[in-house]
Amino acid sequence: MAVKKGEMVRAIREKLENSVEAKASDTRFPAYLFETKGEVVDIKGDYALVMFGQVPTPNIWLRLDQIESF
Numbered sequence: 001m002a003v004k005k006g007e008m009v010r011a012i013r014e015k016l017e018n019s020v021e022a023k024a025s026d027t028r029f030p031a032y033l034f035e036t037k038g039e040v041v042d043i044k045g046d047y048a049l050v051m052f053g054q055v056p057t058p059n060i061w062l063r064l065d066q067i068e069s070f
Helices: 013-017
Strands: 008-011 038-044 047-051 060-063 067-069
Touching (some): 008 013
16 A cells, blocks of 8 residues: 555664665664654655654655555
């Protein structure tokens, strides 16, 4: 099932840790990506912009296959 704008999601650890994006940057991902709700605020192509509002952090672009409904 496709993720939609406004939906609450979280990152899938296994897909994010083994991704090309992870290998290109710091692989020490914060726990809130996997444990708290994030809201999809925009979708472009294969990526979703996710806002994690429970903690003061910037929005993050994640591939659609790296997130799941929460």
